Amino acid sequence: MQADKVIQVHNLVKKFGNFTANDALSFDVYRGEIFGFLGANGAGKTTTIKILTGLSKPTSGDISVAGFDVYKQSDDIKRNIGYMSQKFSLYEDLSIVENIRLYGGIYGLSRKEIKNRTNALLSRLGIEDKANVLIGSLPLGWKQKIAFSVAIVHNPDIVFLDEPSSGVDPITRRQFWDMIYEAAHQGITVFVTTHYMDEAEYCDRVAILVSGKMVALDSPGKLKHDYDEDSMEGVFVKLARGKRSFVKNNK
Amino acid sequence: MKRFLALLKKEYLHIFRDMRTLMILFGMPIVQILIFGYVIKNEVKDVDIAVLDYAHDEYSIELRSKIQASGYLNIVDELQSSEQIHDAFKRAKVSEVIVFPNDLANDLQKDNQPAIQLILDATDPNYAQLIGQYTEAILLDYAVEMSAITPQQESIKLENRMVFNEELESSFMFVPGTMAFILMLLSALMSSITIAREKETGSMEVLLVSSLKPLQVVLGKVMPYVILAFVNAVSVILVGNIVFGVPIEGSVILLMLVSVLFVITSLALGIMISTIADKQFTAMMMSMLILMLPTMLLSGFIFPIENMPEVLQWLSCIIPARWYLEIIKSIMLKGAGIAFIWQQVLILTGMFIVTIAISVKNYKLRLE
Numbered sequence: 134m135q136a137d138k139v140i141q142v143h144n145l146v147k148k149f150g151n152f153t154a155n156d157a158l159s160f161d162v163y164r165g166e167i168f169g170f171l172g173a174n175g176a177g178k179t180t181t182i183k184i185l186t187g188l189s190k191p192t193s194g195d196i197s198v199a200g201f202d203v204y205k206q207s208d209d210i211k212r213n214i215g216y217m218s219q220k221f222s223l224y225e226d227l228s229i230v231e232n233i234r235l236y237g238g239i240y241g242l243s244r245k246e247i248k249n250r251t252n253a254l255l256s257r258l259g260i261e262d263k264a265n266v267l268i269g270s271l272p273l274g275w276k277q278k279i280a281f282s283v284a285i286v287h288n289p290d291i292v293f294l295d296e297p298s299s300g301v302d303p304i305t306r307r308q309f310w311d312m313i314y315e316a317a318h319q320g321i322t323v324f325v326t327t328h329y330m331d332e333a334e335y336c337d338r339v340a341i342l343v344s345g346k347m348v349a350l351d352s353p354g355k356l357k358h359d360y361d362e363d364s365m366e367g368v369f370v371k372l373a374r375g376k377r378s379f380v381k382n383n384k
Numbered sequence: 385m386k387r388f389l390a391l392l393k394k395e396y397l398h399i400f401r402d403m404r405t406l407m408i409l410f411g412m413p414i415v416q417i418l419i420f421g422y423v424i425k426n427e428v429k430d431v432d433i434a435v436l437d438y439a440h441d442e443y444s445i446e447l448r449s450k451i452q453a454s455g456y457l458n459i460v461d462e463l464q465s466s467e468q469i470h471d472a473f474k475r476a477k478v479s480e481v482i483v484f485p486n487d488l489a490n491d492l493q494k495d496n497q498p499a500i501q502l503i504l505d506a507t508d509p510n511y512a513q514l515i516g517q518y519t520e521a522i523l524l525d526y527a528v529e530m531s532a533i534t535p536q537q538e539s540i541k542l543e544n545r546m547v548f549n550e551e552l553e554s555s556f557m558f559v560p561g562t563m564a565f566i567l568m569l570l571s572a573l574m575s576s577i578t579i580a581r582e583k584e585t586g587s588m589e590v591l592l593v594s595s596l597k598p599l600q601v602v603l604g605k606v607m608p609y610v611i612l613a614f615v616n617a618v619s620v621i622l623v624g625n626i627v628f629g630v631p632i633e634g635s636v637i638l639l640m641l642v643s644v645l646f647v648i649t650s651l652a653l654g655i656m657i658s659t660i661a662d663k664q665f666t667a668m669m670m671s672m673l674i675l676m677l678p679t680m681l682l683s684g685f686i687f688p689i690e691n692m693p694e695v696l697q698w699l700s701c702i703i704p705a706r707w708y709l710e711i712i713k714s715i716m717l718k719g720a721g722i723a724f725i726w727q728q729v730l731i732l733t734g735m736f737i738v739t740i741a742i743s744v745k746n747y748k749l750r751l752e
Contacts, residue, residue, distance in 0.1 A: 186593045216590055224398070293593075
C-alpha cells in the first residue's frame with residue numbers, strides 16, 4: 134500500500150437486484166488532492182460515496198479508504214473521514230455553537246479541543262457574534278459553509294462531499310470552493326460529487342460517471358484538451374452522448 | 385461514552401427547545417386523564433327518570449321516595465298517561481319510566497306479585513341495562529322489607545359485594561387505561577417520529593458515517609423519551625391518586641418497574657416503525673394506525689376483552705397494552721405482587737425482545 138494513495142478502488146461493483154449502480158469502477162485518490170466525481174443524477178455517484186464512507190457495502194471489488202479495508206475495518210475508516218451530505222444535515226433547532234459541539238463530541242474530541250476549534254472556526258468564518266444563532270435562521274450559503282467546517286472539525290484524512298452545493302448560487306459556490314481549497318492545503322483530501330460543470334473545473338482531477346460506468350478520469354485541463362472542448366460541460370456532453378449511443382448499439 | 389453523551393445532550397436540546405412539543409408531552413397526559421376521568425362514566429348516578437303512577441297510594445309513594453333517596457335515580461317528571469311515555473323519551477329528558485299499576489296496594493296485601501313495569505331508553509343498550517338493574521335492586525329491596533313485616537315463606541336473598549372497587553368508580557378503570565395509552569403514545573409515536581425526522585433531514589446519514597455505532601445512535605435518540613415517559617407515568621398516577629382517589633394497593637416500586645418495561649417495549653415498537661418509515665408523516669400515520677387504535681380498542685381499556693368476538697380476543701393478545709393493563713390493575717387495585725403477574729411480565733418481556741430483534745435486523749438491512 135502506498136502512503137500517498139488515500140483511497141484505492143479496484144473493480145468496485147454494486148448491484149441492487151438486477152440494476153448495476155456501479156459497474157467495475159477503478160481509481161486511486163492521492164493525499165491532498167481535490168477529486169471530483171462528475172455525473173448526471175442517477176449515474177451512481179451517491180452509491181459510490183456511500184460505499185466509501187461505510188454507509189453501504191459493495192457487491193464486489195477491493196476497496197481501501199485511509200488505508201483501511203471497507204469490508205472489515207469500516208469503524209477505522211469512519212474515525213478518519215468527514216462527510217457532508219446534499220442536505221447539509223445541521224440541526225436547524227440548534228445554534229451554530231451547539232452544532233459544532235455536537236459533532237465534535239460525536240467524533241470524540243476532548244472538551245478543550247472542541248472549545249479551541251469552535252473558536253477557530255467562528256473566527257475563520259467571521260461569525261463570532263452569531264455563535265448562538267439558530268441554524269434554521271441562517272441563509273443557505275452560510276449553512277453550507279458551517280456544514281463544511283463541521284464536517285472537518287475533527288481534522289479527518291479525507292472529507293466526502295455529496296453534491297455539497299446544490300441549490301446555492303454560483304457566487305456563494307465560489308466562496309465555498311475557497312474553503313475547500315483551504316482544507317486541501319491543510320492536507321485534507323477532498324472527494325466531491327457534483328453535477329455542476331463549473332465545480333468540475335475547480336477539481337484537481339475529475340472522474341466522469343455515465344450510467345454506473347467510469348468513462349473518463351483526468352485533470353480538467355487534460356480532459357478538455359483530449360476531447361477538444363473549451364469547457365467541462367462540452368466534455369461531459371460528448372461523453373454522455375457517446376455512452377448513450379454505445380448503450381443503444383449494445384441492444 | 386463521551387460521544388454518546390454528546391448525542392444525548394443534542395436530543396435533550398431538541399426536546400426542550402421545542403416548547404410546543406414539550407407542552408404536549410407534559411400537558412397531554414394530565415389533560416387526558418382528567419377528561420377520561422370526568423367525562424367517561426359508566427356508573428349510574430342521578431339518572432333522570434319519570435314515573436307513571438296509576439296507584440297513588442301509600443305504597444307507590446313510599447316506593448317513589450325510596451327510589452329518590454337511593455341517589456342513583458332522580459325522578460324529574462310525573463306522567464299522567466301512557467301516551468306521554470314515548471314523548472318523554474323522545475325529548476330525551478329521561479332514561480327510564482317506572483309504571484306503577486293501580487292495584488299495587490291490593491296486590492301487595494293479598495301476597496300477589498305486583499307487576500311494576502320498567503320502560504327503558506335502549507338507544508344506549510348497556511346503559512339501559514345498567515339502569516334497569518339498579519332499579520330492580522331498589523324495588524327488590526323494598527319487597528324484601530315488606531316480606532319482613534308480613535312474614536312469608538323463605539326465599540333466596542342475594543347479597544352482592546363488589547371487591548377491589550366497592551363504589552364501582554369508573555376512574556379506577558380509566559386511570560390505568562389512560563396510563564397505558566399515554567405511555568404507548570409518547571414512547572412509540574415520539575421515538576418513531578424523532579428517528580424518522582433524522583432520516584428525512586439527512587442528518588441520520590451523517591450520524592451513521594461518524595464513528596458512533598448504529599445502536600448507539602438509536603439509543604441516544606430514544607433514551608430521553610424513556611425518562612419523559614417515566615415522568616409522565618408518575619404524574620398520571622399522582623393525578624389518578626389525588627384527584628380520583630385511585631389507590632395503589634401494591635408495591636409502588638413494582639408498578640414503576642413494570643411501567644419502565646412497558647415503556648421500553650413501546651419504544652422498541654417505535655424504533656421498529658422508524659426502520660420502515662422514512663418520513664415523519666409516515667411514521668406518525670403508522671404509529672396511529674398500528675399502535676394507537678388497537679391500544680384504545682383492543683387492550684381492554686374501554687371495551688372488555690371477554691365480550692369481543694374470539695378472533696379479536698386472539699388479536700388482543702399481541703397488544704402489549706393489554707398485558708400491561710392487566711398488570712397495573714392487579715398492582716394498583718388488588719395489591720398483587722410479582723407472584724400473580726409474572727406471566728404477563730414475561731409476555732411483555734418477550735414482546736420487547738422480539739420487537740427489538742426485528743428492529744435491529746431491519747436496521748441492518750436498510751444500511752446495505
